[in-house]
Amino acid sequence: MFGLDKKDTSLLIIVAIITLLAPFILNPFPEGSAMAQFNAGYPDLMQRFVIFGIFAVGFNILFGLTGYLSFGHAAFLGVGSYACVWMFKLLGYNILPGILLSLVVSGIFALGIGYVSLRRSGIYFSILTLAFAQMSFALAYSVLSNPKFNLTNGETGLQVYTDDPQVLMGPNSPTVPNLFGLEMNATYKLELGPWLFQFNAGYYFCAIVMLLVVYLAIRIFRSPFGLMLRAVKSNQQRMGYTGLNTRPYTLAAFVISGMYAGLAGGLMASMDPLAGAERMQWTASGEVVLMTILGGAGTLIGPILGAGFIKYFENIFSKINDNVLHQWFAFMPDWMENAMVFIVHPFIGKGWHLTLGLLFMLVVIFLPGGLVEGGQKLMRWIRGDRRKKKAAEKAKSTTTTEPAE
Amino acid sequence: MGILDIKDVSKRFGGLQALSDVTLSVKENSVHAIIGPNGAGKSTLLNCLVGKLIPDTGSVMFDGKSVLGRSPYEINQMGISRVFQTPEIFGDLTVLENMMIPCFASRDGAFELNALSQFMKQRDVLETAEAMLVDMNMADKRGMHAASMSRGDKRRLEIGMCLSQNPRLLLLDEPTAGMARADTNNTIDLLKEIKEKRDITIAIIEHDMHVVFSLADRITVLAQGTPLVEDDPQNIRGNPKVREAYLGESA
Structure with a gap:
């Protein structure tokens, strides 16, 4: 079906079912129960699952297939966000022009950065991409935000103000990001007994976009182009002596994955219409590397799993605090309860990175x-x-x- | 005029004169061996032919066109394929995928952004690759990871990959280096078979005299960066200059 073989079709269908039913699957615990804090089925987090899924799937086209490890992919994400918010400011809150511009601008950025960075391979390539991303961050954070020429609005972040032109906005247009009137923050709440399920328009829009780009990624993986990208990873020397020019192959992969990142950035801005420089910082670039490796580099759905895994832990573990721990260990004698809270404390709340680090180590080793x-x-x-x-x-x-x- | 004409080629690495005024012509449809002691400049010469090195002076013409200044992939597209000393294959891919890549390179050229069709459904390429695997006696290994094969099989695959492109000139860099006797003999038989079946010119760099004398119909002896003598195999054996420079007293 759709030009895929049986195995890939069933994989795509499974991913589709899971994403479309996610509001149910991610909310297994009744509202108000002790376990409810492990529920992840609220719009904000679900949107992040699929948006970072798109980001990681695109990153995997470069890293998983060609083996080129980019440490600057967050730059494209940030550029996409800025482009999208600018469309909101100039044209209006319809997300379509914003997302299209995100794709175009991130593609152009990727072409330029890729053209220079791909002259080197291995660690030098990684450092070059990192340098470009940090330069983009500096540009966004300070250089391009002076009173004379304010492109990024620096530290505050780019956002939409009431005196912005928004030339396509009519008097009755919604004042939040929307797709031809369908507001992205519209949520339908379904109460079933003690359970509460939330169906959010923005989530479903992102989910459909993700399914489309995952489908595209599968096509790329199975195409002659994808085969060549795997050949780049395996043996560049043999490729050259087989009459194949590796440079345009790697550049095309770089641009495609940069556009995936730009799309993710545009979607992020469409869900919440502001763009900040911190989205371009090297930690954000590192995060997508972690997602891809954690899920399985070079596999089709690994990056999505990795993105979901990391975003889940980020949101759930960071919300647990000492009070919650005391509740958990309340059945123990006081001294033991305090000891347990003392032991677990560094791994929760702001310390969730510690938990993530340990899990990452376990996965990479085993x-x-x-x-x-x-x-x-x-x-x-x-x-x-x-x-x-x-x-x-x-x-x-x-x-x-x-x-x- | 041969298919490959090397004229006055010199190459210097710092204080080392690796090649000095090498002139050599490889005739079409011959098997031309280039032999010489270690450090004679054989590999440097080969690297000058395939675009890895650019000689300081001189010219290298393939079929009337200069190869100098071109990248390895452009030279390959002109019709020169190279087999390496240690087999260079795509170790992470399956044997069939390995074989399909050169077929795509011959069909689509150096770059083709074909991201929306399945490579396993490209009938023409698949058929060429499968036929080549049958030719190489490797059809049963098509699904294997190329890296997990024996060295002899890797060599076979590499030669098959080169041949699938129908090159006019096949360059072999010590194809039997580090091989057991049985594998060496298999490789010799394979090359003989190829020569019988195809209109192909083979240039071979080799250490092993057994291989050289069973395959070559022309031999150039290289010593200290210059061709010492070029002749037919039977005359090379008896040539006192060659004995002195290369084969030693025992030969």
């Missing part, structure tokens, strides 16, 4: 292929178990039939 490899191992183990059981049953039946003879 599952070098990321969460996807973990899933495959689990499946193999379950299947192997069943096969063993069958074999055991067979052996049993043969031994029981023997005495009958």
Whole structure:
């Protein structure tokens, strides 16, 4: 279906079902219960899941296929956000022009940065991309925000003001980002007994965009172009002596993945119409590297899993505080309760990065292929178990039939 | 005039004169061996032919066109394929994928942004690649990871990848270096078979005299960066100059 083989089609369908049913899947605990803090089915977080999923899927086209590790992809995300907010300021709150401009501007940025950075490979490439991203950050943070020429609004971040032109806005147009009138923050709440499920227009828009770009990524993975990108990772020398020019291949991959990042940035601004320089900082670039490796670099859905995993922990673990811990350990004697809270304290709240670091170490050491490899191992183990059981049953039946003879 | 004409090629690395005034002509449809002791400049010469090095002076003409200043991929597109001393293949990919890549390179050229079709559904390329695997006796290994094969098989695959592009000139850089005797003999048989089946010119750099004398119909001896003598194999064996420079007293 859609030019994909059976396996990829079923993968895409599974991803589609999960993303479309996410408001249910992510809210398994009833509202008001002790476990409700582990619910992730609220619009803000779900939007972040899919937006960072798009970011990581695009990053994986470069890193997973060609092996070129970019440490500056957040620059494209930030550029996309700025472009989108500028469209809001100039034209109005319809998100379509904003997202289109995000794609164009991030593509142009990626072409320029890629053209220079791809002259080197390995660590030098990574450092060059990092340098470009930090330069972009500096430009956005201070250089391009002076009273004479204010493109980024510096520290405050770029946002829409009431005296902005917004030439396409009519008197009755909504004053929040919308798609031809469909407001991105519109949420339909469904109460089922003690459960509360939230269906948010912005989330579903992002989810549909994500499904489209995941589909595109699968097509790229299976195409002759994707094969060449894998060949770049495997042996550039042989590629050259096989009559293939590696430079345009890597540049095309770089631009495509930069545009994915720009799209993610545009969507981010569409969900919340402001853009800040911190989106371009090197920590943001590092985060997408973590997402991709954690989920499984070079796999199709690994990056989405990684993005979901990290964003979940960021939001859930950082919300747990000492009071919550005291509740958890309330059944223990006081001295033990205090000791437990003392031990766990560094790993929660602002310390959630510590938890993330430990989890990342565990995954890299024990599952070098990321969460996807973990899933495959689990499946193999379950299947192997069943096969063993069958074999055991067979052996049993043969031994029981023997005495009958 | 041969298919490959090397004229007055010199190359200097700092204080070392690696090649000095090498003039050499490879005739079409011949197997031309270039031999010489270590440090004679064989590899430097080869690297000058494929675009990895640019000689300081001289000219290298392939089929009437200069190869100097061109990148390796452009030279390959002109019809020169190179086999490396240690097999250079795409280790992370399967054998079939390895074989498909040169087929795509021949069909689509040095770059083609074809991101929306499935490579396994490109009938023509798939058929060429499969036929080549059958030719190379590797059809049963098509799904294997190329890196997990034996050295002899990797060499076979690499030669197959080069041949799938129908090159006019095949350059072999010590194709049997580090191989066991059996693997060496297999490679010799393979190359002989290729020569019988195809209109192809082969230039071979080799250490192993057994390989050289079983394949070559023309031999150039290189010593200290200059061609010492060029002749037919039977005359090379008896040439006292060659004995002195290369084969030593025992030969």
